[in-house]
Every structure is written in structure tokens, then in C-alpha cells.
Amino acid sequence: MTSFDAIVIGAGHNGLAAATRLAKGGRKVLVLEAANAPGGATRGREFAPGFRSAGLAHLVNRLDADVARDIGLDLAGGALLPTTVLDGSGKAVTLHGAYGESIDGVSADEAAAFAALRKKLVFQAGILKRFLRRPPPQIGAISLGDLSTLAGAGLGLLRKGRGEGRDFLRMLLMNVADVADEYLADDRLKGLLAFDATLGIHLGPRSPTSLLGLYYRLTGEAAGKTGGQVVPAGGMASIAPAFVRAAEKAGVTIRCSAPVGRILADRGRASGVVMRDGTEITAPVVVSAIHPQTTFLHLVDPAESGTGFVRSVKNVRSHGNVAKLDLALDRVPDFAGPEARNGRIVLVCSMEQVETAFNPAKYGEFSPDPVMEITLPSLADPSLAPSGGCTLSALVQYAPYRLKAGWEAGKPAFLKIVLDTLERHAPGISRSIVAADLMTPVDIEAEYNLPGGHWHHGELQADQLLVNRPTGAASGYATPIEGLYLASAGAHPGGGISGLPGWNAARHILSGGKP
Amino acid sequence: MNALTTSAAGLRRAARNHIRTPRLETPFHERLAALSEVNDWYSWAGYKAPHSLFDGELEYFAIRSTAALFDISPMVKYRITGPDAERYLNRLTLRDVRKLAVGRVQYTAWCDDHGHVLDDGTLFRLGEADFRLCCQERHLPWLLDSAFGFSVDIREETEEIAGLALQGPTSYAVLRDAGFAGVEALKPFAVVSFQHEGGEVTISRTGFTGDLGYELFVPRAKALSLWDRLWSAGELHAIRAIGYGALNQARIEAGFIVANTDFVTAEGALRADRERMPDEIGLDWLVDPDKPNFNGRKAILDARRNQTLKYILVGLEIEGNIPAEHAIVYHRKKHEAGIVTAGIWSPTTKRNIAIASLERPYGSKFTEDLWVEIYAMRELQYQKLMKRAKIVPRPFVKLARRTATPPGLK
Numbered sequence: 031m032t033s034f035d036a037i038v039i040g041a042g043h044n045g046l047a048a049a050t051r052l053a054k055g056g057r058k059v060l061v062l063e064a065a066n067a068p069g070g071a072t073r074g075r076e077f078a079p080g081f082r083s084a085g086l087a088h089l090v091n092r093l094d095a096d097v098a099r100d101i102g103l104d105l106a107g108g109a110l111l112p113t114t115v116l117d118g119s120g121k122a123v124t125l126h127g128a129y130g131e132s133i134d135g136v137s138a139d140e141a142a143a144f145a146a147l148r149k150k151l152v153f154q155a156g157i158l159k160r161f162l163r164r165p166p167p168q169i170g171a172i173s174l175g176d177l178s179t180l181a182g183a184g185l186g187l188l189r190k191g192r193g194e195g196r197d198f199l200r201m202l203l204m205n206v207a208d209v210a211d212e213y214l215a216d217d218r219l220k221g222l223l224a225f226d227a228t229l230g231i232h233l234g235p236r237s238p239t240s241l242l243g244l245y246y247r248l249t250g251e252a253a254g255k256t257g258g259q260v261v262p263a264g265g266m267a268s269i270a271p272a273f274v275r276a277a278e279k280a281g282v283t284i285r286c287s288a289p290v291g292r293i294l295a296d297r298g299r300a301s302g303v304v305m306r307d308g309t310e311i312t313a314p315v316v317v318s319a320i321h322p323q324t325t326f327l328h329l330v331d332p333a334e335s336g337t338g339f340v341r342s343v344k345n346v347r348s349h350g351n352v353a354k355l356d357l358a359l360d361r362v363p364d365f366a367g368p369e370a371r372n373g374r375i376v377l378v379c380s381m382e383q384v385e386t387a388f389n390p391a392k393y394g395e396f397s398p399d400p401v402m403e404i405t406l407p408s409l410a411d412p413s414l415a416p417s418g419g420c421t422l423s424a425l426v427q428y429a430p431y432r433l434k435a436g437w438e439a440g441k442p443a444f445l446k447i448v449l450d451t452l453e454r455h456a457p458g459i460s461r462s463i464v465a466a467d468l469m470t471p472v473d474i475e476a477e478y479n480l481p482g483g484h485w486h487h488g489e490l491q492a493d494q495l496l497v498n499r500p501t502g503a504a505s506g507y508a509t510p511i512e513g514l515y516l517a518s519a520g521a522h523p524g525g526g527i528s529g530l531p532g533w534n535a536a537r538h539i540l541s542g543g544k545p
Numbered sequence: 546m547n548a549l550t551t552s553a554a555g556l557r558r559a560a561r562n563h564i565r566t567p568r569l570e571t572p573f574h575e576r577l578a579a580l581s582e583v584n585d586w587y588s589w590a591g592y593k594a595p596h597s598l599f600d601g602e603l604e605y606f607a608i609r610s611t612a613a614l615f616d617i618s619p620m621v622k623y624r625i626t627g628p629d630a631e632r633y634l635n636r637l638t639l640r641d642v643r644k645l646a647v648g649r650v651q652y653t654a655w656c657d658d659h660g661h662v663l664d665d666g667t668l669f670r671l672g673e674a675d676f677r678l679c680c681q682e683r684h685l686p687w688l689l690d691s692a693f694g695f696s697v698d699i700r701e702e703t704e705e706i707a708g709l710a711l712q713g714p715t716s717y718a719v720l721r722d723a724g725f726a727g728v729e730a731l732k733p734f735a736v737v738s739f740q741h742e743g744g745e746v747t748i749s750r751t752g753f754t755g756d757l758g759y760e761l762f763v764p765r766a767k768a769l770s771l772w773d774r775l776w777s778a779g780e781l782h783a784i785r786a787i788g789y790g791a792l793n794q795a796r797i798e799a800g801f802i803v804a805n806t807d808f809v810t811a812e813g814a815l816r817a818d819r820e821r822m823p824d825e826i827g828l829d830w831l832v833d834p835d836k837p838n839f840n841g842r843k844a845i846l847d848a849r850r851n852q853t854l855k856y857i858l859v860g861l862e863i864e865g866n867i868p869a870e871h872a873i874v875y876h877r878k879k880h881e882a883g884i885v886t887a888g889i890w891s892p893t894t895k896r897n898i899a900i901a902s903l904e905r906p907y908g909s910k911f912t913e914d915l916w917v918e919i920y921a922m923r924e925l926q927y928q929k930l931m932k933r934a935k936i937v938p939r940p941f942v943k944l945a946r947r948t949a950t951p952p953g954l955k
Contacts, residue, residue: 297838332694333636334838336658341690503658510658510843 034060034283036315036539037303039290039329040518042070044532045319046273046282048517050101051536052317053280060311061282062303064289064479069270071478071485072527078465080416081358084266086478086485087527088405088423089374091259092250096163097529102279105272106263107253108410114370115218116455117379122366123218129248129257140216147213152256153190154198155248157183162249162523162530165506165538166496203492206244207235207381221378224385225401229427230525231490232351234388235381239492246490250526259374265411269527293318293325293514295334300513303329315513315539319532321481322488322500322520323348330511339510342501346494346520350471350483351391353429355402355448357422358415358464362406363456375404377455387428394434396444400451402426419464424448431471431482441470486525487518496522507535515539568593571618572707572768576776580786587789590681592619595788602892604791608754609893611783612715614775615792617708617760618768621683625676627697632837634668634676637691639823641836645670650734650749654828656841660848661811661820663687664804665828667751669736677702677747677762681804682813691840707768711775712758712795715782717952720748720759723778728759729951742770753792755799757946757953782955797887797900800860800939802826807858807886807900818855822848825856826902827939856883857908860939861899863917864932866890869899872917874907878931882907885917891941898941899934912936 038049041063049059067073071086089111098105113125115135123135130148133141160183167176187195201209206227210220224235227244234240252258262268277284291306293316302312318325326335326343335343365375378384378401387397404424408415415421426448433440445468453460471483480487488500497505500520507515507522517535519525569592571577582599594616597604607613625634635642638653645651647670654665666680678688688699711719720728725739728748736749744767752758763771776784796803804810808826809819822845823832832845848854863869869888876882881904888899899917901908907915919930946953 295838297834298843327693333632336840337637337687337691338658338840340693344693 032058032283034058034311034313036060036317037062037311037313038317038319038517039293039303039325040064040070040319041068041274041284041286042319042518043072043269043273043527043529044518045070045317046277046284047097047101047529047532048317048319048536049282049284050273050277050280051533052539053277053282054101055536055540057315057540059282060313061277061284062288062290062305063284063286066287067270068274068284068286071480072266072270072273073478074267074270075477077356077467078358081356081419081421081465082267082414083356083421083423083467084407084411084414085270086354086474088266088407088425089259090262090266090269090527091247091252091257092526092528093252094163094528094530094533095251095254097533100533101276101529103272103276105268108260108263110253110255110258111260111373112369113222113259113374113376114366115222115376115378116366117218117221118454119379122370123216123222124370125222127258128252128255136216136219140214140219143213143215144219147209148257150197151244151248153194154201155245155256157186157198158245159249160186161496162528163534165534166499166522168506169497169502201241203239203242205236205238205240207240207385209241210235210381217380218378220381221383221401222376224381225376225378225403228384228388229403229425230350230352230484230486232347232349232391233491234385236385237388242492242495243490246524249523250528261405261407261410265407265414267411267414290329292331293329295330295511295514298334298511300511315515317515317517317535317539319517320479321348321518322346322504322516323481324479325516326509330514334511336510339501339503342503346500347489347491348482348484348487349431350474350480350485351428351430352485353426353444353448353471354469354474355422355424355426355445356467356469357424358466359420359422359459359462360464361418361462362409362420363422363459363462365404365456371406372409373405377402377404377451391428391430394430394432396430396433396440396447397428398447400426400428400448402448402451424452429470431475431484433470437470437472441468444468444470485519487520490524495524499524507538571616572765573616573618573709573772575769576772577616577786585788589619589789590621590683594619595786597788597790598786601788601790604785604787605794605892607783607785607787608713608756608791608795610714611785612711612713612719612779613754613785613787613791614772614779615710615712615787617710618706620679620703620708621681622702622706622708622762623678623684623688624700624702625678625688625697626674627695628674629695629697630674630676633692633695633697634678635837636839637688638668639828639831639833639839639841641833642668643836647671647673648736650736650751652831654823654831656823656845657811658840658844659811659820660822660841660844662808662823662826662828663811665802669747669749671736671738671747679708682810687812705765706762707765707771709761709763709772709775710752710754710758710792711761712752712754712756714757714946714953715779715784715955716758718782718954719775719779719784721954722782723774731759732950733948741774742767746771753799753801754795755801755940755942755947756795756944757949793887794889794892797889797898798891798893798940798942800900800941802858802900803887808902821856822854824849824854825858827858855905857903857905859901859903859908859936860941861885861888861901861915861917861934862937862941863888863897863899863934865930866897867919867921867930867932868897869917869919869932869934872899872919874901874903874934875916875918875931876907876911877914878916880907882911882915893942896941900939901934908936
């Protein structure tokens, strides 16, 4: 029997990034995946005969370049994709380049105002970005590196003068609606910012701190550009195999259909895992690249954690609010001409629409007039649909995990609303639908083992970031249980396909970082 | 007004009836009130409790010379049952509950994740999967949150279970004459059940006095008849009802600490530096690093390894006869070293004794040349007394009759 230096639980992209970094650091690594294929939320699936979905994510906007380079990710980047905002009036706004470096469909004044706001937000996000690639500072044990990051952030702020510094502190915890109102007049643009700031977060644009979601997006880069978005050559379905190839090349062993039953720990020290079939695998390091709540509430015996710690893990807010729609179509739909179809299409008419869509979600109801972003994945990856056919992927909000009426009854009703919305924007699309697969947060939870169906593994809000992600005592990848580390989106810096939580965790382990 | 609104208003009124009795009465109140000559009551966890009933000094000597009956009903009591009860309590508390046999009692304490003491108390094992936890403060939210992942049932039974402490050299004789046959076989920290008027009374050989003594728990409805049973049997053994003043003297002599008197409980502390680890309040001996993981384990062991423990609890013997309660402790008469948390003139040892919390290295490394500054009030003027203090082992009073089995009769 081979022995391993480290066991990584979960072959999502973060688990694979962590495993690859560890293997490259000389560790012998075993990755255990419960599903029958690696990839986690980037794992593709056939949702209708002949039609495949590439997984939960349908765009890449924050895959970290250092991570990709370091783990040897062999993934050819595509070109930057535009975002087209459709409000149903027939007059589209299109953001070109990285998050609207240039912009069509608005007045020259509005374009200039957007450019000014964009510049400000990109600058401010740049300050926050410094914190993404290292463990959050551990309160009570601030290191030299932490100080230099903090000093760097401070100097970065002052570089542009005191006014910018003050404005950063003013805006940091504002809501996106007030910020958009300060700069913009066009409802469609404001609607887009509102949508992007809140997608995947249980906030409306007028909720305090909602601007953080937009900052988070703008801390990401694609094709070397802040705020950019791409689909890699070969489509989104090429991401999981690329992570797998990198891991295998580094010597990582990956076992699929290998669900872990529990994590072995005794008196505060982890020593391996017991598989659901009873097999015991020991290793001095266990890296949990799955949801922190699954880790500490189900896999680790609660007796091994302190009451206060279990309490704080239970309190992590992790109820998804987004539904994923996959449509199988017999032809390519027409939303707003040929350029838009290759990029991202956002169906939103105003900030008010997003706010109004959020209101029922607070009370356990879905939005009667939802907002959504759409891509047509089979255009980049024709293997996803039979010839002549097309797939459509949409992220639709708001669709609360805990639907008062229950999703069994709610799902058909919500699907009809979503399809009606699509029909309004692309007349005729209904008749071309071969199959529709709507995944509510409850379905996402079941399909991807994501508690709450929350793809960030916990709300990305001010109280669950940095030193509080997922919770204070486990915010530095190390946990109260020696030898057990967190490496999923539930750890700093958070969700999205970045690879950073996994990579940071592995680097922390290799540096000999003490818990 | 129709019948519905009348009854709704009635219900509402009934629901706020508790405000009419802001100070609760214990199940024994009727008897205590009848015996109270001095009407000297205080609030114990919201209950009316006697500080003294007739004469503090005589009450004290009832503990040490005959038999003293003390109402401990306000003590907070939890019943913990279920298949995981042992494992649950083992994770909750500092000592190894696997070593606690059925019919035995453990003095123990429990901590938060940071190793700060939440409370101390006694844990009774009434059955394989049936425990009673008694303590000073309320902890239901903590106990319930600790139950995640365990198959246990946790119930607060403070109000429904009445408690009596029967302490003193003739306490066994009282129980014998009250008809509790077989109680002579009880060793210290043993507990057994007896039938009483169709209810069950548990009698344990435990107490807070360092003397021979027992504690009795009984359902509220049987409380008064149990009192009467003991009282009539105790007549010839000079049984006396006592208040807290007398008990407090006895417990200081026995070297026992009281939560929120000798240390501040972690959930009650408002100031971050007031919390205490077990090793800082003399409870290091409870911590069992070899048993499975328990709350605070890592923090406590880290503090020991890194030598970051900041305080220490010591017993002091102070020259003179002025009680040193809340006096500041000095090293070489000038460096502040800590505070006396409880101090009395001990009637039994005829010494001036105290329990003090010192800031290390005072009390750990520097154990000599300690002084206490006592402010003695003399007709509206403080007389400051600088008295020499010596660290001495606790308990200050050690009585052979406390542990002798079978117990003596006088």
C-alpha cells in the first residue's frame, strides 16, 4: 500500500490546484473525489441527450495567472469577450475589452462617466487585490509579510493622493446603487453594475456593502486584463481536464467515486481519512478542498472541535440564491446580433429591477421578474451540442435556497418565468427548445455536493471575508485541528475559478506554517 | 368584550405574572421563613436565600460541631441523558468522564475554546447514560450548542429539583435516624437513591464545607416533607438551618472556590483580561490531557507549553486577625502582586486565612516576602495595615471525619 504525505479531499479546481502545488513541492499527494469525475463545479454533465453542460461556471474572469503558471496549467486563453446588456428595448449597451474599456450604445457623456467610474473601481480593487495571494493576517500573530502587504496597500492608496485614499475608505462599504447613482445616468449600465455586484451574493444593490461584490469581480483578471472575461480555447469543458493534466503531470494520484466518510482526528491532530466504504488512509496532512461546513460539521467528529468553533462554522451563511439554466436548442438563438452571442449577455433593465428582484428573496420567494446572464457555450465548444444545435447557459437570480413554497412546486413556475423572459428578449427561442434543465440551489447542492447550493462556499460579504473566512479560527488555511487545512472557495480569498484558495493553502502548508 | 378577547387578555396577563415575583422563593422557603429570626436575605441567582437565619457564628458552629441544613435549591442543575451523554460530557468538561462510575460524583470544570473557565461544578452519574450537572451560573445555550453531533437530551431542572446540603459531624446520624438505611456505606463522592414519600431522593456524600456531609436532591413536590423528615430526626443531633455566611466560612476553610467570587466566569467577564484558565485558578489538576479532545484542550496545553499562564491562585495565611477580603497583595511591600478574593478569621484553625489570585511570577516564582494591605474601617476612618502573608497549602482545614467510612455519629 502506497503511503501519502497529503490527502486532498475534493477534486474541484481548488483541490487540484492545492494538490499540484503540494506535489510540485515534493509531497506525495492523493486526491479523493466523491463524484465519478474530477472538476467539482467545472465538471461537465449531459443534461439532455446529445447536449452537455460544462458545469456551473460559464466564463473565466479570475483564474489567477501566477497559479496557472506555477501549476503548469495547459489552457490556451481565448480573446476577451464583450458584455451586452439588454433591457428589452432593442437598444443594447455593449462593454468591450476588459469590463468596458470601451463602450457602445450610450451617449458620449455617459461613456466618459462610466470610464471615470471604471478607473476608480479598478484602482480601488487593485488595493484589495494585494490581499488575495497570501493568507489573511492572523490576528494576534501579525507577520512581517502581513505588515508589508498592509504597508503596500497604504502606499498604493497614497500614491494617488490623499483624496483618493479618502474616497476609497468612503466607498469601501457602500452599496453599489449609491455609487452607480453618483456617476451614471443610464439605467442599463446601472443595472449591469447592480447585477455584477450581487450575482451569487444574498444582497440587493441597495443593501449596505453591496459594492464589495463588484470590487471582488474587479480583483480578477483574464488574459492579463483586470475585469476581463474569457472562455478558454476548447470551451469551459476544457478547464477541468487541464487541472487534472497539471495534477497528474506533477505526480498527483486522483481517485474518483471515492467519497470520504470522515476525517480521522484525535486530540486535535488529524491523521488521515476513513472512506465511506470503511477503508482507512492515513497521511500527516489532510487538505479539505470542500465546503468548510461539510468538513467540520460532517467529516470531523464534532467532539474534536471546540463548541465555539462548531458554533461559528454553523453560523457561516451559505444559502445560494442563483439558479443555473441549461437549455438545449435546435438552432442558435438571436439576442442582439452576432457579436453579442460570443460573449456574455446580461438581461437587466435597471438597478431598480435588480433591487425589486431581490426583495422576495429576503422572504423565501423567487423573483417574479428575474435578472440573468447568458452565454452560448456550444459556440466555443461545438462538442457540447449536436451539429446545428446550440446550448444556452444562464445564471438567474434571485432563487433562494430555502424557498418557502418548496422547490418541487416552485421550480416549474420559476422555469416558466425564466423561459418567458428569454422569449421576450429572443422571440422564437421557445420553439427551438429541445430540453431545459433548471438547477435550483437545492439541485446544485445535490449535484455538486455544495451545501446550500452556494458556489462561493459561503457568502462573500464583509463579515465572511479575510480574517473571517470561513471563520476566525480557521481563516489562515490551518484550522484548530493540527494537520487539517482548508483549501476551497470557503477559504480566503473566496469563490470563482481562481485557484487561489487551493494554491495559497498549499503554499502555506509547504512553508511549514504552523496552525 | 367577548369570551375570546377576555381569555386572550387573561392569557396575556398570566404570561407576565412572573413580574409579580421578581425574587423567587425556593421550595423550602416556607420552612426557612419560619426559622428566620433575623430576616437577613440575599439574592442567589434570583432566589431569596438566607444570609443568616439566627446567628452567623452559631450557624457556623452547627457545620463544624453538629449538623447544618443549607438550602441549595438555587444551584443550577442540568439533566443530561442519552446514548452519547458520556462522550458529550467528556468533550464538554476537563476531567475524564469515562472514569466516572455510575453512582459517583466528580468535581469538574468546563472551558470555552480559548481554555477560559466557564464554570465549575459537580457532575453526578446517576446511570450509564444519565447525568446531573450542578453549577453556579446558567449555561443552557452553551450546553445545547455543544450537543451538535451528539445524541443527547439536555434539560434544565433547576426549578423542579430541590436541593439540601446536610453538613457536619452528626449529619450521618441525622440521615440514619431519618431512616435512610445503608447511607453509612457511602464513600466520599458516592451517590445513591432512596424512596421518599413515593418520590426519589438522591443522597450523595458531597458538600462545600470540607466536613462530613451530604447533599440531597428531591422533586420539588417532596421538598417540604424531606425537610421535615430530616428536621425531626435531627432534633436530638442539634440540627440547625444555616445561611450562606456560615457556609462561606466553612468553604474558605475547605479551600473551595466560588465562581464569580474567586474568579470571573468567561461568559460573564466584561474585560478581556479577567478570564481565567484552569491553571490560573487552581484547577490544573482537573485537566486530563490524555483523554479524548475537550473544549479548551489545545489552548490550555499551549499555554502550559509556552508558559503564557498569567495568574495563579494561592492560599494565604496572614498575620493578625483582621479578615483581608479584597485586600491588595504586595511583594516586598511595594510591587502589586494580586488580590485577596476571599478572606476570613478561621474559627476552626484560629488563623487568618485567605484565597488570593496573584499575577505570575508572584506566587509561582516569587513566593516569599508577600504582604497584604488591609483597610480596616475604624469609625469612618481607614486604618491601613500592612500584614505579612505566607503561601500555605489548601485546604486550610482538613478533617479526618470528612472521609472516614463508615462515618462517625458525632
